[in-house]
Amino acid sequence: MTGTSTSLVRGINLTAAVALVVGSMIGSGIFIVPADIARQVGTPGLLVVVWAVTAIITVMGALTQGELAAMYPKAGGQYVFLREGLSPLWGFLYGWTLLLVIQTGTIAAVGVAFAKFLAVLWPAVSPTVFLSLGHVPSLGDALFTLLGKPPAAPQMIEIGVSWQRIVGIGTVVLLTWVNVQGVRMGAWIQTVLTAAKVVALGGLILLGLTIGRQAAAVTQNFGGFWGGQGFSLALVPVIGAAMVGSLFSSDAWNNVTFAAAEVQNPRRNLPIALASGTLLVGLLYVLANLSYLSVLPWADLQHAAEDRVGTAAAQVIFGDAGRTVMAIAILISTFGCNNGLILSGARVSYAMAHDGLFFQTAGKVDPRHHTPKVALWVQALWTSLLALSGSYSQLLDYVIFAAVLFYFLTVIALFRLRYLRPAAERPYRVFGYPWMPALYMVLTGAVMVILLVEKPLYTWPGLLIVVVGIPVYFVWKRFGVASAIEEAPE
Numbered sequence: 001m002t003g004t005s006t007s008l009v010r011g012i013n014l015t016a017a018v019a020l021v022v023g024s025m026i027g028s029g030i031f032i033v034p035a036d037i038a039r040q041v042g043t044p045g046l047l048v049v050v051w052a053v054t055a056i057i058t059v060m061g062a063l064t065q066g067e068l069a070a071m072y073p074k075a076g077g078q079y080v081f082l083r084e085g086l087s088p089l090w091g092f093l094y095g096w097t098l099l100l101v102i103q104t105g106t107i108a109a110v111g112v113a114f115a116k117f118l119a120v121l122w123p124a125v126s127p128t129v130f131l132s133l134g135h136v137p138s139l140g141d142a143l144f145t146l147l148g149k150p151p152a153a154p155q156m157i158e159i160g161v162s163w164q165r166i167v168g169i170g171t172v173v174l175l176t177w178v179n180v181q182g183v184r185m186g187a188w189i190q191t192v193l194t195a196a197k198v199v200a201l202g203g204l205i206l207l208g209l210t211i212g213r214q215a216a217a218v219t220q221n222f223g224g225f226w227g228g229q230g231f232s233l234a235l236v237p238v239i240g241a242a243m244v245g246s247l248f249s250s251d252a253w254n255n256v257t258f259a260a261a262e263v264q265n266p267r268r269n270l271p272i273a274l275a276s277g278t279l280l281v282g283l284l285y286v287l288a289n290l291s292y293l294s295v296l297p298w299a300d301l302q303h304a305a306e307d308r309v310g311t312a313a314a315q316v317i318f319g320d321a322g323r324t325v326m327a328i329a330i331l332i333s334t335f336g337c338n339n340g341l342i343l344s345g346a347r348v349s350y351a352m353a354h355d356g357l358f359f360q361t362a363g364k365v366d367p368r369h370h371t372p373k374v375a376l377w378v379q380a381l382w383t384s385l386l387a388l389s390g391s392y393s394q395l396l397d398y399v400i401f402a403a404v405l406f407y408f409l410t411v412i413a414l415f416r417l418r419y420l421r422p423a424a425e426r427p428y429r430v431f432g433y434p435w436m437p438a439l440y441m442v443l444t445g446a447v448m449v450i451l452l453v454e455k456p457l458y459t460w461p462g463l464l465i466v467v468v469g470i471p472v473y474f475v476w477k478r479f480g481v482a483s484a485i486e487e488a489p490e
Contacts, residue, residue, distance in 0.1 A: 021277025029249025031310030055282025066271030073266030076351025077257025085413020111168030193336030208291030240450030
């Protein structure tokens with residue numbers, strides 16, 4: 001890339017690219033989600049299986065996208081892969097869903113999670129809404145009510161202002177400002193925070209598996225690892241449905257591809273970052289669950305206060321100080337996670353603007369800092385509105401199906417590009433082609449079917465969000481105020 005006033009600059013080296021993968025994946029989920037999964041699956045063995053299968057699927061997805069990332073090292077990443085491999089419509093639907101819900105909803109949720117754990121150290125950061133603007137039904141409840149199937153226990157969302165939401169929005173604004181200052185600054189912060197969170201999570205794992213081990217917990221959890229029952233096909237839907245939380249906790253690994261135009265030597269570094277980053281996080285997540293099982297009796301893990309399994313384990317290991325230690329670790333983790341999400345997410349809106357599918361100003365690069373300044377602030381604005389609406393957590397329940405759907409479609413794009421453009425330059429070819437990508441499609445397809453059947457309140461609203469984007473695409477193409485922006489030379 002030329003480095004002129006109208007272009008992005010390649011300020012992300014290999015270390016920072018790996019940090020972007022790892023840091024975007026590790027947030028607060030691994031410290032909370034295992035409790036809910038444990039309640040769903042019922043046995044320690046299946047808890048570990050859920051996380052292991054999630055790790056395998058995630059690494060397979062990263063290896064698959066590595067080929068496409070090396071082919072198209074441009075801003076937008078998966079948006080570009082779907083545009084080139086399927087059609088501009090599918091690219092737009094991904095970008096639409098990402099901006100509307102996936103990326104912004106995740107940033108809002110992680111920002112408020114930061115505030116929740118700050119409340120452990122500073123109780124004044126309360127979740128109580130002190131300025132209420134009313135209550136509305138959740139999207140899932142509204143959809144099923146329209147279909148004539150109102151829920152027995154409707155979920156009402158309170159729109160308004162609380163100190164936790166204010167603090168969450170404040171972190172989003174701060175990190176957006178930081179990333180406007182230049183990609184090198186954002187990448188450096190990402191590397192430092194990722195290193196800190198990996199050390200913190202690794203320390204918890206090491207202590208839990210060694211000096212923090214509790215004999216009673218080890219005997220109960222590993223002595224009855226499978227709960228006295230063998231594996232059967234009847235357990236497959238249980239595992240698939242329980243993977244909502246683990247898949248969400250492992251998501252955002254593809255975010256480094258959004259910033260591909262700013263990665264140094266992207267045709268080499270992107271596949272390496274994707275594979276090594278997802279493999280590291282998958283291993284850490286499995287080991288973290290083994291650590292929890294070594295410290296906490298099964299019932300304590302399933303019913304940890306507010307599902308804070310990491311905090312419960314830390315309290316056993318460190319005593320009363322454990323609550324504070326874990327709160328600080330999660331503050332670092334969530335802050336670093338949001339830095340990566342904010343840095344990368346705006347690059348998709350930037351790429352869509354270059355294709356005439358988003359507001360033209362979002363495709364402009366700040367001449368001083370060489371960053372997509374407008375796209376970053378648009379992302380921050382919508383994220384803040386989601387945080388104030390209180391709907392972000394419900395939205396996240398819906399988007400995991402949409403995220404898996406687009407991963408599935410991206411593999412179809414890979415096969416189609418192999419067929420349509422066999423002579424295209426492919427600096428990296430996916431390992432085990434065609435069998436490994438095909439297996440990945442089977443696994444992600446099975447997860448989608450299971451979620452559609454087992455958790456309709458999670459999946460159909462997410463599918464609706466995607467489908468609504470279809471008329472938006474055609475209206476924008478016909479009447480949109482944007483026009484395509486000439487791509488800056490590489």
